[in-house]
Amino acid sequence: MYRIFSAPEAATVYIAKQALENHGIESIVQNDGLQQAAGDLAPINAWAELWILDESRLTEASAVLRDAFENRGEDENSLGAWQCESCGEKLPPSFDVCWKCGDNRPEPITGTIS
Structure with missing residues (x-):
């Protein structure tokens, strides 16, 4: 080990x-x-x-x-990159959890525009 x-x-x-x-x-x-x-x-x-x-x-x-x-394997401006709502850390699209504070990626907003 x-x-x-x-x-x-x-x-x-x-x-x-x-x-x-x-x-x-x-x-x-x-x-x-x-x-x-x-x-x-x-x-x-x-x-x-x-x-x-x-x-x-x-x-x-x-x-x-x-x-x-x-x-971080990604350009901050790449498609799918996200920013943690809790601490503001910018994360690549491959992460579902913030590596800085451990908060989960927010759920995408879904629905239709009328």
Whole structure:
């Protein structure tokens, strides 16, 4: 196993886990909820962590996360991009959950114009 990602918010780690699972890379989350019981731990030591099970896929997993979080894989102006109503973060169309605050993508407005 190899720790590939950590974040102060567990929701962000679960978004990363989903990105890996979408590419067939098995992973587990550890320290989820540890911040509430951290006590004397330094805050960074209580962050939720994402571990991949197959270290031979480390390079691929790193690229998936880099694309998901750093490069975002999409132009902000591309069709389907959306902005989180809770925190204002701009997200690519492939995400249904905001990676910054964990809020869900709003449901599209459907109906007919009369």
